[in-house]
Amino acid sequence: MTGYVRPRDLDEALATRAAHADWMVLSGGTDLMVNANHKPIPTGILDLWRLGELCFVKVEPASIAIGAGTTWTEVQGHPVIADRLSPLALAAREIGALQIQARGTLGGNVGNSSPVGDSLPALLALGAELELASVRGRRRIPYSDFCTGYRKTALAADELIVAAHIPVPAAGTKLAWRKVGTRRAQSISKVMGAAVITLDGDRVVSARIGLGAVADRPIRAAAVEAAVAGQKLSEAGDAARAAMRSSIKPIDDIRSTATYRREVAENLVARFFAV
Amino acid sequence: MKVAFELNGQPVTVEASPWKRLLDVLREDLRATGTKEGCGEGECGACTVMMDGEAVNSCLVAVGQCDGRTLVTVEGLATGDVLHAVQRELVACGGAQCGICTPGIAVCAAHVIDRGLVAGVDDATARVRVRELLAGNICRCTGYQLIVDAVIAAARSVQP
Numbered sequence: 001m002t003g004y005v006r007p008r009d010l011d012e013a014l015a016t017r018a019a020h021a022d023w024m025v026l027s028g029g030t031d032l033m034v035n036a037n038h039k040p041i042p043t044g045i046l047d048l049w050r051l052g053e054l055c056f057v058k059v060e061p062a063s064i065a066i067g068a069g070t071t072w073t074e075v076q077g078h079p080v081i082a083d084r085l086s087p088l089a090l091a092a093r094e095i096g097a098l099q100i101q102a103r104g105t106l107g108g109n110v111g112n113s114s115p116v117g118d119s120l121p122a123l124l125a126l127g128a129e130l131e132l133a134s135v136r137g138r139r140r141i142p143y144s145d146f147c148t149g150y151r152k153t154a155l156a157a158d159e160l161i162v163a164a165h166i167p168v169p170a171a172g173t174k175l176a177w178r179k180v181g182t183r184r185a186q187s188i189s190k191v192m193g194a195a196v197i198t199l200d201g202d203r204v205v206s207a208r209i210g211l212g213a214v215a216d217r218p219i220r221a222a223a224v225e226a227a228v229a230g231q232k233l234s235e236a237g238d239a240a241r242a243a244m245r246s247s248i249k250p251i252d253d254i255r256s257t258a259t260y261r262r263e264v265a266e267n268l269v270a271r272f273f274a275v
Numbered sequence: 276m277k278v279a280f281e282l283n284g285q286p287v288t289v290e291a292s293p294w295k296r297l298l299d300v301l302r303e304d305l306r307a308t309g310t311k312e313g314c315g316e317g318e319c320g321a322c323t324v325m326m327d328g329e330a331v332n333s334c335l336v337a338v339g340q341c342d343g344r345t346l347v348t349v350e351g352l353a354t355g356d357v358l359h360a361v362q363r364e365l366v367a368c369g370g371a372q373c374g375i376c377t378p379g380i381a382v383c384a385a386h387v388i389d390r391g392l393v394a395g396v397d398d399a400t401a402r403v404r405v406r407e408l409l410a411g412n413i414c415r416c417t418g419y420q421l422i423v424d425a426v427i428a429a430a431r432s433v434q435p
Contacts, residue, residue: 002292002293002294004276004293004339006339006340006342026337026340028335029335029336029337029340030317030332030335033296033317033334033335033336033337034315034316034317034335035315035316036294036296036315036334036335036337037296037299037315038315041292041294042294045293045294045337045339047293047337047339047340049340073329096317096411097320097409097410097411097412098330098383098386098387098408098409098410098411099317099320099323099330099331099332099383099411100317100332100411102329102330102331103329103331103332103335103336183410184407184410185407185410185411186318186410186411
């Protein structure tokens, strides 16, 4: 018999998680339920779908908190996210299609930690911080420290993801997001990325760039960020392209080749700096 | 486990593993075979149903998650003998051929129309929007033109 708990509140969810470390934590099921009829039956299911304490968007002066249970439909439909955190809103619009966006959640994308998770480069570029909880208490961790390897995360066996806290970029910050795949809907990305670029006039002060599908986990493009700092915006694209060339090791697989991915990644980062 | 939900306006109860796919519960336990299986991976949209008013892939829903929820399948789109506008227009426009994708397209398009997601825009914009909103429903027969025609015609008949 498969165990099943739909907790009334977060405390019950955390107690269930602590008591059943081997249970599947399920929300919208858009990844975990793929081919479910051919998968081993889980020992138990902790069902977080629509758990009230995880479904919220809270706009504060300096940051926006998005609950882990928030769906991509809700993310893209939120006017403040669309306006101030556009890379995340744009990513939400290209995750799967309408049916997937209605069920896929922020916490699911983060917890699943696929190297091709579409929202993850945006969370990196935006400098998001994750709020995690367990029966032991709550903690916060920069999203950049969360992914520790291929589908490996810093989440402890008794923890759940509660929310992402995303600092609101200052007015005038250049924001960008771009996904390259075989088609816009449903496709798994060949390369995708997000950029948050701080400008002083026509000069790049600093940039944060997140990339997906180019490594075993979503990564910050540190070499590109270093190369563009202090450059004139009109010259930053070429600097970004050159730095990109020497700093990623994409893979050959059924969806693309390393050569193609490298070239697309170069073009992608260069265009983030298009005037 | 015992799972109770509303299906097309009627209360139903099933005894099933919580992990069983909603798609299989609909087709096998409830004999509501209008909903079709295409890919089983959430890529094709053939199994689309409405869950609490949102269009979702029923192959990706564990039935345990349905307890207490409201579901509408293609069988629930018509009111008595009167088809939903999009069903009527899929017939009139020739937007259905082999029929495997059609129930999912009808449900997703009904959701799009009932939510007014293509209301109040010109036809060219509406066509682009319909293609984006229905991008999760794959059809191997029609080439999509006639499906888009049907959805636009249905939307216009409801919200001119």
